[in-house]
Amino acid sequence: MKIFMDGKLVDERNAKISVFDHGLLYGDGVFEGIRAYNGRVFKLKEHIDRLFYSAKAILLDIPMSPAHLMKATLATLRANRLRDAYVRLVVTRGVGNLGLNPRSCRKPTVFIIAGKIQIYPPELYARGMDIVTVPTVRNLHSAVNPAIKSLNYLNNILAKIEANNAGVEEAVMLNADGYVAECTADNLFIVRKGSLLTPPLSAGALHGITRGTVMELAAKQDMEVLEPNITRYDLFNADECFLTGTGAEIMPVIKIDGRIIGQGKPGAVTRRLTEAFRNLVNNSGEPIYK
Numbered sequence: 001m002k003i004f005m006d007g008k009l010v011d012e013r014n015a016k017i018s019v020f021d022h023g024l025l026y027g028d029g030v031f032e033g034i035r036a037y038n039g040r041v042f043k044l045k046e047h048i049d050r051l052f053y054s055a056k057a058i059l060l061d062i063p064m065s066p067a068h069l070m071k072a073t074l075a076t077l078r079a080n081r082l083r084d085a086y087v088r089l090v091v092t093r094g095v096g097n098l099g100l101n102p103r104s105c106r107k108p109t110v111f112i113i114a115g116k117i118q119i120y121p122p123e124l125y126a127r128g129m130d131i132v133t134v135p136t137v138r139n140l141h142s143a144v145n146p147a148i149k150s151l152n153y154l155n156n157i158l159a160k161i162e163a164n165n166a167g168v169e170e171a172v173m174l175n176a177d178g179y180v181a182e183c184t185a186d187n188l189f190i191v192r193k194g195s196l197l198t199p200p201l202s203a204g205a206l207h208g209i210t211r212g213t214v215m216e217l218a219a220k221q222d223m224e225v226l227e228p229n230i231t232r233y234d235l236f237n238a239d240e241c242f243l244t245g246t247g248a249e250i251m252p253v254i255k256i257d258g259r260i261i262g263q264g265k266p267g268a269v270t271r272r273l274t275e276a277f278r279n280l281v282n283n284s285g286e287p288i289y290k
């Protein structure tokens with residue numbers, strides 16, 4: 001496997017990070033997870049834009065332009081002869097000394113991995129997922145804003161462990177006010193009386209690119225799309241529920257905290273949006289091979 005590392009494509013065995021990199025020592029950095037389908041990178045510009053917004057929020061100057069990063073992403077996919085892939089783009093604060101002050105870090109580290117991802121067991125897409133709400137509260141936006149896709153995912157990792165301990169694959173994270181924020185790497189949607197509802201970004205949800213795509217697809221299908229605060233009660237009484245994310249795509253949810261959602265199987269709206277999503281990802285995006 002070829003990895004893009006600080007401006008060059010290198011062999012996997014030579015793609016090494018210093019133990020003094022503050023991305024490793026402090027989780028000081030930002031990342032993006034991007035997907036390619038059928039020889040095209042889905043929403044590449046949106047992902048690169050979000051990377052720059054995350055970097056701006058943590059005062060990290062990415063040492064490459066957005067255009068250069070897009071080219072590097074495509075070059076990494078070509079170097080690995082990939083058409084369907086998952087791309088992980090990472091920018092860290094770089095090598096510094098043993099102290100958290102980023103002033104000692106001279107140059108951010110940039111690397112890009114192009115590989116595969118399967119975050120949930122494939123059979124769950126047909127059956128639907130059982131999820132639970134967990135005690136770990138989503139980061140406050142007055143602390144580390146959940147809009148920042150930072151290298152510090154402990155908030156989400158703790159929630160994931162709590163879900164696994166409860167015997168399920170995914171966790172619903174509530175915010176400090178008790179409203180639904182999102183899952184550990186996915187946004188959450190419910191369908192209620194024909195309308196599509198998802199928590200507002202102010203509730204602690206990431207500005208998910210799949211989330212935005214699904215909202216657009218629903219609007220095109222003449223559905224009403226709303227972003228109200230959502231409670232656990234709203235989840236339990238939803239007609240349908242599903243999760244969205246670059247890794248997850250669209251995952252139906254059929255049980256939450258032991259309550260069966262709707263008919264206990266993936267619903268018609270979820271299926272219709274999944275079909276529209278599949279159609280879009282296979283027929284749009286930045287071509288890898290021109």
Ligand code: PXG
Nearest residue numbers: 033185186187206208209210211245246247
């Ligand atoms: N919320 C959080 C906290 C995320 O990390 C999403 C929502 C969905 O956003 P997008 O833009 O992908 O629709 C994410 C995305 C992984 C992995 O390593 C994580 C994400 C994406 C892909 C893979 O498990 N996070």
